[in-house]
Amino acid sequence: MKLTNHRIRRDVMNIAQHISWIFTLTCVLMASAISSQAFAVSAIRGGFTGNTLAANDDGSTGQVPFGFNLNFFGQQYSQGYVNNNGNVTFDSPLGTYTPFGITNNQTKIIAPFFADVDTRVAGSNPVTYGQGLIGSRPAFGVNWIDVSCFSTANGGRNTFQLILVDRSDVGAGDFDIEFNYGSIVWETGTASGGNGVCQGGSSVHVGYSNGTSNALELAGSGINGAFLDSNTITGLIYNSRNSLQDGRYVFEVRNGVAPLGQSISGTVYGNDNSNPLASALVQICTTTGDIVCNLTSTNPNGQYIIGGLSDNTYQVKTFPPAGTNYNTGAIPVVLAGATLLNQDIILLGPKPLPSGTTISPTLGANNGGAVTIPVVYWNNPLTLTTQGCQGGTASYTVTSDVTGSVIASGSMTESQSNSGSYTANIPPFYPNHDNVTVDIAINCPGGSVTHVVFTLYIDPSGVVKDTSGNPVNGASVTLYRSDSSAGPFVTVPNGDAVMSPINRNNPSITNAQGLFGWDVVTGYYKVRAEKAGCTAPGNVQQAFVESAVLTIPPPVTDLNLVLACQVGFAVCDVNQDGVVTNADISNIMGRLRSTVPVGTLGDVNGDGRITTQDARSCALQLAPPALSAQPQ
Numbered sequence: 294m295k296l297t298n299h300r301i302r303r304d305v306m307n308i309a310q311h312i313s314w315i316f317t318l319t320c321v322l323m324a325s326a327i328s329s330q331a332f333a334v335s336a337i338r339g340g341f342t343g344n345t346l347a348a349n350d351d352g353s354t355g356q357v358p359f360g361f362n363l364n365f366f367g368q369q370y371s372q373g374y375v376n377n378n379g380n381v382t383f384d385s386p387l388g389t390y391t392p393f394g395i396t397n398n399q400t401k402i403i404a405p406f407f408a409d410v411d412t413r414v415a416g417s418n419p420v421t422y423g424q425g426l427i428g429s430r431p432a433f434g435v436n437w438i439d440v441s442c443f444s445t446a447n448g449g450r451n452t453f454q455l456i457l458v459d460r461s462d463v464g465a466g467d468f469d470i471e472f473n474y475g476s477i478v479w480e481t482g483t484a485s486g487g488n489g490v491c492q493g494g495s496s497v498h499v500g501y502s503n504g505t506s507n508a509l510e511l512a513g514s515g516i517n518g519a520f521l522d523s524n525t526i527t528g529l530i531y532n533s534r535n536s537l538q539d540g541r542y543v544f545e546v547r548n549g550v551a552p553l554g555q556s557i558s559g560t561v562y563g564n565d566n567s568n569p570l571a572s573a574l575v576q577i578c579t580t581t582g583d584i585v586c587n588l589t590s591t592n593p594n595g596q597y598i599i600g601g602l603s604d605n606t607y608q609v610k611t612f613p614p615a616g617t618n619y620n621t622g623a624i625p626v627v628l629a630g631a632t633l634l635n636q637d638i639i640l641l642g643p644k645p646l647p648s649g650t651t652i653s654p655t656l657g658a659n660n661g662g663a664v665t666i667p668v669v670y671w672n673n674p675l676t677l678t679t680q681g682c683q684g685g686t687a688s689y690t691v692t693s694d695v696t697g698s699v700i701a702s703g704s705m706t707e708s709q710s711n712s713g714s715y716t717a718n719i720p721p722f723y724p725n726h727d728n729v730t731v732d733i734a735i736n737c738p739g740g741s742v743t744h745v746v747f748t749l750y751i752d753p754s755g756v757v758k759d760t761s762g763n764p765v766n767g768a769s770v771t772l773y774r775s776d777s778s779a780g781p782f783v784t785v786p787n788g789d790a791v792m793s794p795i796n797r798n799n800p801s802i803t804n805a806q807g808l809f810g811w812d813v814v815t816g817y818y819k820v821r822a823e824k825a826g827c828t829a830p831g832n833v834q835q836a837f838v839e840s841a842v843l844t845i846p847p848p849v850t851d852l853n854l855v856l857a858c859q860v861g862f863a864v865c866d867v868n869q870d871g872v873v874t875n876a877d878i879s880n881i882m883g884r885l886r887s888t889v890p891v892g893t894l895g896d897v898n899g900d901g902r903i904t905t906q907d908a909r910s911c912a913l914q915l916a917p918p919a920l921s922a923q924p925q
Contacts, residue, residue: 336473336540337454341434343423348412350443352377353386359433360424361459364466364549366503375422375435380404381455391485395500396508405455405472408497409482414441417450428780431459443482448491452476467547474529474540477520493517509553509601526592535588536776543776552601555628559636560595561611563619569595574612574790576815579605584846586815604629611638612814618643618794620728623695643748649680650745656752656804666748671726675719679745682737687715694728726753727812750795754810755852757803757822760830763898763906764807765856768824771800778817778842805900818843827856865911867894873914881908
């Protein structure tokens, strides 16, 4: 039977109010979160229903096996207790119904929603649990699906879930913790000071602890109304941590250590600090040692916060919301023993290429919005030209929009035959990439100075080639993403904010050079390439090739995907006599290094140039005179 002694309740509340250390979690997603940022409808995963904890109040299971070993702050566990009141413990069952501060107790606990669950109430489901798979990895899950509070149906029903994922593929004892939320409409029980609809009183706590000093607790724990669906700013279903799925919180436990530490927070703006940007993706990555990243999204006020960060130097990088084409932006920060506030980032809109200014060769222009910017390949030397006053001097500076550093600069030469036209030859930008700002300064006679400024994107594209080394034009390349290297991988929605505005097309179609590429937020990716008439090398039954799992960051550049493509006889039959002979090969060799219209016979890869690769590809098609040329 539950006691409602007011003095006991006040003591518990006082303890909660005097918690000296509280982990500040990732900031919330936009209240009306953009659906494309979530690759699934709900954070609740299916399955894990093999066992049932019969309807009860404050009950627990005996020890149940996880199916794998966990290293939780140096202690090894292969089993634990599932407790009705929204948590799993390791050393003993927990029947406590009024939640206590997880960071100030001696209980070894993982609690997605530590509050007074009563599954005896009419309409409530019992707690289920069991083993299963997440992607390719074994997992143990506990489901609190449509569960009631003590002891009234008037409080409605909550849906939440705990998943433990075996990551021994990374290291022995490594695992991931997932807190998943579907609906949170009550926060306490009537025996813990809650009102008739189980709100107020001693509210829910969320987090984990090893029973000593190593603990994490979500900001909002113990605060009335903080986690409810009705709170569109801090409600659990509107938040995320290291996931693009609303209501999913992922904590990687590696070498026994779960995320702990300080937080970094700030606001993301567009163009100036009067325009906060909601639903911008924000990643915070270490810049020294092993690269470790965390991911969140800005709330309706443009604010972000990521916690559990150890002392280090970091880069905070922001991707603009879907439907906008602001440039990505980044700032460096140093975390040294204290939470960092006001780490604001202003994303600037792209500056178009001014009339009278050109840069070549380009791969085209981005399609992120009304303003387009030129895109250049990082291995190409470039020619920059502009128009200005006669008899002046000119120079250019190229500055990274991400780091703020100058990556290229030099003088420009005025044309002797075309006064006022200035030209510079710029070496390849490799290994620099991402958005940059080009500033041309023209010093005119008389002392005036004119600046020509525009945005440029340096592309470190991957390439699709055939087995002869020819670029494959027109291949469809699809981007897949997962929150975990173990999967599952799902297609990134076309136009999603996961991709920077420089290319938000998915799939992307390769150009004549076979190039493709995206600038993407932190996560795990796979890339698949396919084209009609092509297969995986050595496997004609597979109509595509796919990369291994790609961890971003660091950036993956110059990714090569190889397709086995049958070169058509017709394009090699230059003299159109029905066979491919040495005469055709000689014709192609005689036109080496020439530029031709796309579709010209002998231009096998369709890049508008005749090269030795074209000749080699056609040489493979040499046939006896009796073999007629076949349609392409």
